[in-house]
Amino acid sequence: MPVLFRDLVSSVARLTGLHGEEARAVTEVAVIALARSVPEPGRGRLLAVLPGDMAAFLPLARPPSDRTDEDVVRELARLGRRAPAQARAEAMAVYASLCEHDPGLAGELDLPGGLAALFTRPRPAPAR
Numbered sequence: 001m002p003v004l005f006r007d008l009v010s011s012v013a014r015l016t017g018l019h020g021e022e023a024r025a026v027t028e029v030a031v032i033a034l035a036r037s038v039p040e041p042g043r044g045r046l047l048a049v050l051p052g053d054m055a056a057f058l059p060l061a062r063p064p065s066d067r068t069d070e071d072v073v074r075e076l077a078r079l080g081r082r083a084p085a086q087a088r089a090e091a092m093a094v095y096a097s098l099c100e101h102d103p104g105l106a107g108e109l110d111l112p113g114g115l116a117a118l119f120t121r122p123r124p125a126p127a128r
Helices: 005-016 020-037 042-049 069-080 084-101 115-119
Strands: none
Touching: 005 020, 005 084, 020 042, 020 069, 020 084, 069 084, 069 115, 084 115
């Protein structure tokens, strides 16, 4: 069953200390980067757990690429205009939030390269 987008963003906000539009944007960018990296059938499994409105609009025209966690973090840092360490922590929060909703997800994605490293739970964000 798909996670509700507002629940996913709320979980990301709790883990990162981000709020509103910023938490939403981080969530979207991290999910897009992940979906672009996961091969089938894992990509289909990921799309099944995403909110329907989000899954329908992911830019997935190109085939998944064999990327490492560092490749994904660089993309997230560039897209989010963040330092790599911050982009990594935020990606980990998004992926941990997905796994909170669907605990078996990470094991079923057939993650390429070192992407599994991004599926470890981040430390909670300090209060802002």
